[in-house]
Every structure is written in C-alpha cells, then in structure tokens.
Amino acid sequence: MAAAFAAVGGKWKLTLVYWLAHGESHFAGLRRRGAPITAKVLAEQLRELEADGLVERVVTGPVPAPVIYRLTEYGTSVLPVVESVRVWGEEHLRRSRGGVAVSEAMSCVYPVG
Amino acid sequence: MAAAFAAVGGKWKLTLVYWLAHGESHFAGLRRRGAPITAKVLAEQLRELEADGLVERVVTGPVPAPVIYRLTEYGTSVLPVVESVRVWGEEHLRRSRGGVAVSEAMSCVYPVG
Numbered sequence: 596m597a598a599a600f601a602a603v604g605g606k607w608k609l610t611l612v613y614w615l616a617h618g619e620s621h622f623a624g625l626r627r628r629g630a631p632i633t634a635k636v637l638a639e640q641l642r643e644l645e646a647d648g649l650v651e652r653v654v655t656g657p658v659p660a661p662v663i664y665r666l667t668e669y670g671t672s673v674l675p676v677v678e679s680v681r682v683w684g685e686e687h688l689r690r691s692r693g694g695v696a697v698s699e700a701m702s703c704v705y706p707v708g
Numbered sequence: 709m710a711a712a713f714a715a716v717g718g719k720w721k722l723t724l725v726y727w728l729a730h731g732e733s734h735f736a737g738l739r740r741r742g743a744p745i746t747a748k749v750l751a752e753q754l755r756e757l758e759a760d761g762l763v764e765r766v767v768t769g770p771v772p773a774p775v776i777y778r779l780t781e782y783g784t785s786v787l788p789v790v791e792s793v794r795v796w797g798e799e800h801l802r803r804s805r806g807g808v809a810v811s812e813a814m815s816c817v818y819p820v821g
Contacts, residue, residue: 599794599801600720600722603793603796604718604720604723605717606714607717609713647804672796676789676793680712680716680717683712683786684715688712690761691760
C-alpha cells in the first residue's frame with residue numbers, strides 16, 4: 596500500500612502532475628511556479644515521476660536545446676486522483692482561511708512555461 | 709493549489725490517514741508499520757497532519773501513559789482522496805509488477821497497534 600502512495604505521495608508530485616496537465620514545461624518554468632521548491636527537490640521529484648512512467652523528459656534538439664517535461668499518456672491516469680485532491684483541497688483552504696479568496700488560491704493564473 | 713496538495717502530499721500522509729482509518733495507533737505501531745520510515749519523519753508528518761486538523765494526538769492518562777494517534781472527524785473527509793489513490797495505486801502496482809501479488813501488496817494484513 597505504501598508503495599502505491601509513494602508513487603504520487605511525494606510532497607510535490609501531485610502538484611507537478613497538475614501543472615503538467617495544463618501544458619508541458621521547462622525545468623525553470625516549473626521551478627519558478629513552484630517557489631520556494633529547491634532545484635534539488637524538484638529534480639528529485641521529476642526523476643521519480645519519470646521512473647514511474649508518469650512524466651517524460653523530452654530533449655528538443657542538440658545540446659544546449661531546452662529539455663521539456665510533459666505528462667505521459669500513463670501520467671494522465673493520475674488526473675482523477677489530482678481532481679479528488681483539488682476538490683478536497685478547495686474545501687480545506689476555505690476552512691483554514693475562513694472562506695477568503697479560495698478561487699484565487701486554487702486557480703492557475705500564472706502560466707507554466 | 710500547492711497549499712492544498714501540501715496538506716495531504718507529504719510522502720507518508722495519505723498512508724498514515726489510511727492506516728489510522730483502520731484504527732487508532734501508538735507512535736511505535738505506526739513506526740513498525742511504516743518501516744523504513746524514521747522516527748523523525750514520522751513525527752514530522754504526524755505533526756503536520758495534526759496542525760491541519762486531520763489527526764489528533766490523545767494522551768490516555770498521566771505520563772508515561774501511552775499517547776495514541778487517531779483520525780479526527782475532519783480527517784475522515786480525506787478518505788475519498790485516499791480511496792482514489794488506492795484505486796489508482798492498485799492498477800499502478802499491477803502494471804509495474806506485471807500482475808504479481810497485487811492483492812497481497814494492497815491489503816492491510818499487519819495489525820496497526
């Protein structure tokens with residue numbers, strides 16, 4: 596059971612799947628979006644997601660062409676999980692913030708790129 | 709959004725909610741169940757779950773009476789999330805292990821206590 600949770604249970608994994616579901620991204624874009632995530636932790640989470648077949652790292656040309664990260668088709672199978680966390684999280688934020696600015700907190704206003 | 713995922717996105721949080729949904733437990737019981745989780749990480753995850761109101765720490769009597777951890781009523785609101793991860797995780801283990809012994813891997817054969 597713990598093994599199953601480990602695949603999506605890293606602190607940033609579901610967030611990364613959620614962001615990548617909105618579009619592929621460079622490492623720098625994810626890092627900007629995920630501040631204060633460190634480069635080390637981000638690289639680690641991406642590597643684990645890649646090892647589990649959820650995310651792929653695409654080299655777009657000869658070095659130093661940018662590398663982009665995107666969800667694999669298998670990675671989209673996690674979206675129902677992401678959605679269930681989003682639904683719960685929306686209520687959780689409403690509860691913990693006393694109803695303030697939830698729609699803003701949950702929206703994806705900054706482009707990932 | 710990341711804040712919402714953070715509440716349940718620690719590496720062990722959903723696993724702990726899942727275990728505690730099966731019954732309250734002492735720290736030592738959770739630690740045994742969660743090996744190789746370290747005491748430091750376990751304490752940290754429990755503290756965060758407690759801060760978010762999902763788990764409560766109950767002192768059962770005067771020191772050195774055992775402390776038990778249990779889900780709060782609010783904590784049970786996370787169970788649909790746990791279930792969606794369980795369903796996905798079952799498929800994921802089947803996929804990554806080539807169909808071997810999934811029911812065993814997903815079951816809760818060791819008592820938490």
